[in-house]
Amino acid sequence: MRLQTPEKTVTFTFDGRRIKAVPGEPLSAALLANGIKLVARSFKYHRPRGVMSAGSEEQNALVTVGHGAQAEPNVRATTLEVSEGLEVSSQNAWPSLRYDALAVNDLVSPFLAAGFYYKTFMWPRSFWEKLYEPVIRRAAGLGGLSGETNPDTYEKAFAFCDVLVIGAGPAGLMAALTAGRAGADVIIADEDTEMGGRLLREREQIDGKDARAWVADALAELDALPNVRCMTRTTVTGAYDQGTYGALERLAGARAADKPVECFWRIVAKRAILCAGALERPIAFPNNDRPGIMMASAVRAYVNRWGVAPGKAVAVFGNNDDAHRTAHDLAEVGIKVAAVIDSRDDAKVSGDYPLYTGAQVIATKGRHGLKSITIRHNGGTRTIQADCLAMSGGWNPTVHLTCHMNGRPTWREEIASFVPTPDSIPGMVTAGACNGTFSTVACLTEGADVAADVARDLGLKPQTTVPAADDAAYAITPLWAVPGKGRKWIDFQNDVHVKDIRLAAQENFRSVEHMKRYTTQGMAPDQGKSSNVVALAVLADATGRGIPETGTTTFRPPYVPVSIAAMGAGSQGKGFAPERFTTSHQASIACDAPMIEAGLWYRPSYFPQKGETHWRQSCDREVGYVRNAVGVCDVSTLGKIDIQGPDAAALLDFVYTNMFSTLKVGRVRYGLMLREDGHVMDDGTTARLGAQHFVMTTTTAAAGLVMRHLEFVLQVLRPDLDAKIISVTEQWAQFAVAGPQARALLNTVLDQPLDDETWPFMACGAVDVAGVRGRLFRISFSGEHAYEVAVPARYGESLFRMLVAQAEVMGGGPYGMEALNVLRIEKGFITHAEIHGRTTAFDIGMGRMVSAKKDCIGKAAAARPGLSGEMRQQLVGLRAKSPDHGLSAGAHLFAKDAAETRVNSQGYVTSACFSPTLQTHLALGFVENGRARHGEVIKLRDHLRDITEEVEVCDPVFFDPTGGRARG
Amino acid sequence: MVKLIALTPCAGLLPITHGGVEVTEVRPERLMSVAPYAGQSKATSAKLKEQIGEGLSAVMCRAGAVTWFGHGTWLVAGEVALDGVAAVTDQSDAWAVVAISGAGAEDVLARLVPVDLRAGVFKKNHVAKTMLGHMAVTITRTDTATFEIMVMRAMARTLVHDLDIAMRGVAAR
Amino acid sequence: MRITCPNCGPRDRREFYYQGDALALDRPAEDAGLEAWDDYLHNRENPAGDTADLWFHEAGCGAWLVVERNTVTHAVHKATLAEKAKR
C-alpha cells in the first residue's frame, strides 16, 4: 500500500504479472506497495518467503531478472531498481511460486537436518556418481544460469584518491565533508542509489532541519568540491594490501548497447574511512520466516523513504530501544500498530498503542503471508492479528571490511555486538555505526573527527564543525532465541535454524568454523550478514562458552556478490589476450592460410592451393619448394635482441655455453643457452654486426623469457658487465628464403647481387633491399642454401609479397609452420618440443658445446651427477620400419619385446612427421643411452591414439648429414 | 627497379571517435633508443643536447625529443650519433604510436591502465611505463587532454580494440 | 598488492614478475662445489615474517628489484634496484 499517490509510474512484470511502480524504487518496495508478500522460496525446504530487509543484506527476496542469455539469477529485490519493462521472475519454485512441488522437503525436514548430506549420501559408494550427485545438483542452488554467452557489457576501472570514504550515512558524509573541505582528494562510495544512509530512512532533524534536507545540502557541497568524487550504487567489496580496495558499481537505468551493466573498480587510497553503518539482526522465534515478518528498520525505511506501508496492522517485536522508532514512525503516518512487544522487563518505553514488556513472540500463522502472532506475556499467551511483524534483535556493526586482512573484531558487551579492532587494515579507520557508535550526533562527530585526523596525517589543515542532531540512547538486553518448541530460523537464506546449530555442537562441531561448514550457516550470497552473531550466540550457549570465546567465522571479500563478468571485464573475446600479427599477416590470410597461435603470435600453418583437400598435400608441396626450388617464410616472430657495449661479448660468453667473444664481425654462430640448473633454456643464432654490437635470435616461444633472463644477468648477477640490451623483434620484418634458388631469388630484390665469396654460409651484414637498408643472415633452419633477410617492419608486407611473387616464378612459393617443422625434423634440428625444460646439453648431443674455457650460466649445475651418462635419455632419430605408417609425438618407446607398461618405458617421441623428401615417417625422441643404440629396432607405443610401430633408432640428422646443401 | 611500400602500424585501424574522445595515429619519423654506458650519462646528455637540443630527460619525463623509456634507457625522436658513450638502436618501426584526446580521455584510460593518470598527478610530459589491458605500454601526457600511447607494433590491432571498447563504455554513460 | 619501484613509484602487483628469494644475488663460483650450488638452486627458507625477494618490473621500467616484505602482515617495506644491491 502506498501512503501517497505517486507522480510518475512505470510498469514491470513479476512472474508475468504487470505491476505499476515508482521508477527507481527498489523492487522490494514496489512489491510491498502492491501487496505482494510471497516473493521467493527458500533454499533447502522451499518455504514461502517475503521481503525481509531494505538493503544488500537481503536473505529471502532473491529473484531472476531478464530472460535468456541476459537472465541474471539471485538478484536481491532490495537493491534492484525498477525501470519500465523490467522483467522479474521468482526462482527455486516449480511449478509456481504459490504451489511449489519441492515444498515437500519442508514436510520431511526432520530427515534433512544439518549434516544430512554427509550422513545420507555415504553409501553405497556406487550410488554417488549415478544417483546422488545428479539429484543433489538438480535440487541445489537458487537461481539457474542460462548456459548461454552473456551479451552484456561489463567494465573494470582503476581509481586513485587520498581518502576513500566507504558509506555515505551521517558519519561518511561528515568524513567526506571534513576531508574534502581540507583539500584532500576524496572518493566517497555508497551502495545505495542515493547518498545519506539511514538519514534517508529516519524521521529526524539535523541542524534544525529535516535530516533529508541536511543530506541534500551536504551532497550539494560535496558535488561542488572538485576534489571530491561521489560514487553511488558502488559497494566497496574488499580491502586488499597496500590500500587497494575493490568496489562494484551498478550502473543506473536500463541495459543498452555498449553500456556496462556493472563496473568493477580497483580503488587505491592513501587512507580509508569505513563508515559502513550497521545491520539489524533478527530474533530466532518459531516460524519467524513467514512473508510479512521483516526487520524493524526495514519497515520504517519503506514507510519513511518510499512511502510504502508493508502492512495494514503491524506488530513490533524487539529487545532494544531502537525498535520503538518503528512503532512511532508508523503511528506518525497513521498505520495501525497492532502491538509492540519488548522482551525487556525493564524497558522504559511509551506509545499510544498496545505495549507488552517482558514479552516474547512464540508463534506465527499464515503460510503465504503473516496473519497473526502469538505472544507470551505475564505467564499467559495472547494472539494478535497482524499482517506484518517488525523485529529487531539489535544492531551488528558492519565490521566486514576490517576483517579482510586477517583482523578479528572485538566483542562489546554493552551493545552485544562485535566492533572493529583498530588498525586491522593498515591505513583504514572506522567511524559511526560500524564502530558501534549509534546516535546520529555521535556518528556525525566521529565522522568529522576521524576525517580530521586523517587529513592532518596527509599534511592538511582540517576544521571540524558538527551540526546539532538526535542523541537518542541505545539500550539493549540481548535476546537471541525465544525458548520453546518449533523451528526458529537464524540463517534464512540457508534454512538454518536453532536446532541445527545445537545439533552441530552436540556432534562436536564446536568450533565456529566447523559449525559453519556443518550447518552451512553464513554461506551463500548474503554470507551470514544478518545471521552470524545470532548463530554464534546460540553456539556459545550450546557449548557453554561466552560469545567472545566462541569467536567469529572469517569475513572474506567480497562483501556483496560480484559477477564474474565484472571481475573479468575486458577479458572476454579478443580481450582475453593480446594478438600479435606479423607484417605478412594480411598477405597470408589473402592466401587462405589457416593461422595457428604461437604464443601471442599468429602464424600460417600452410598455404592451400586449388585442388588440395588435406593439409598434408599442402605441406608436402611446400617442403618440395624448399628442397627443390625456393620457399619463403615469415620468421619475424623469433625474438631478436640488440646487444651493444664494451662487455657485449663477455655477456654472450656468460649466457651461452659456447664462445662468442671469438666470433668474427660479419659472422653468425649457433648458441646454446642453459638455465642455472643446467637444463637447456633456449637456442638460436647470434650475429656479430660490430666489435661491440651483436644481434641475438631466440625461439618464438622463449623471446620474453630470454629478454628477462638477460636483464637478470645484467642487473642481478653481473652488474659489472657494461652491456645494453633492447628487443628489436618488432623493428625488423624478417623472412627466410630457403632452397637451391634462394640466392637467385634474393638477387631479384637486392641492390647488390650476392656471391659465395662475400656471403658464405653463416655470414651476415647490411644489404640494400629495393632501396631500403636491411640486414642479411646466411643461416638455415631447413638444411638448404638459405638466408634470412630483414627490413624495417614498415616494409614487411611489401617485401613478403615481392619475395613470394618471385618465388612463384621460380617454381617455389610461401611455406608455413607445417612445412617448416618437417624441414627441421628431416635435419634433426631441435625446437622446444625437444628442449622442453628437462633436457640437458648432454641429452641433445651438444655436451661438447659447453666450453671448458669459461664459466657460464648452468655450467656448474650441468656437471652434477645424474645429468649426463648412459642412463640419460638421449636425442635420437626414429625411422618407421613401415614407411607409410604414421608415428606420433607423445608416444613412449620400449625395447622391442618388452611389455608396454610404464616401468618399461625407455623414452618418448617429441616430434613426428611424414618426410616427403625421404618418403617415410620420421620422428625425433629421447631414448635411454640412445646414441649408442643407432641401428637398433625398438617399439613405439601410443596408448592414447592406439598406435604400435616398430622404429629404427638412428642419428637425428636424417637428411644431408654432411650439411653440404646449406654450404653450397 | 622494384620499390618497397611502407605501411604504418595502425594502417586501416585509425582514426576512431566515440563520445568526444578521438584516437589517431602518430607517425614519428625516427625513434632511436639510447642507453648510456656505465658512467656515460653526462657525456650522453651533452652530446644529445648538441645534436637535438635536449639532454637526457628526468626519469618518468619527456623533454622535447627525448623520452624516458625505462630503466637506463631513453627514446629519442631523431637521428643521433653517440659512438662510445651510449648504445643506440633503431626503434623507428618497432612501435605503434597513437594519440588519445578529448575530455573523456582520462576516463577511458582509467578503464585500461592501472596507474594514476589524473591531471593533478600525471602532468604534461610525464611518462609512465605501464600496462594497458594485458599489454606493456608507454604513456605520455602530451597536453591537457591528450595522451600518447606506444605499444609493440604487432599489437596495434589489440590496442585499438581495447581502446574502442573502453571508449564506447565511457561514451555510453 | 603494490610495490614502490625506485624508478616508477607505487605500482600494482600485476606489472611485476616474481622471481624468488634474493639469495640469487650471491651466485657461487663455478667450482664452489655441489653443496653450495644445491643451496643456491634449491634450498629456501620459508619465513613467517620478513623476507627479501627479487621482482622484475617487467610491464614497467624493466628494473630488477630487491623487495623486502613481510609474509605475515603483507607489508612491503622497501624495494631497491638489484644492480645496486650489496653482494
Ligand SMILES: [Zn+2]
Ligand atoms: Zn619501474
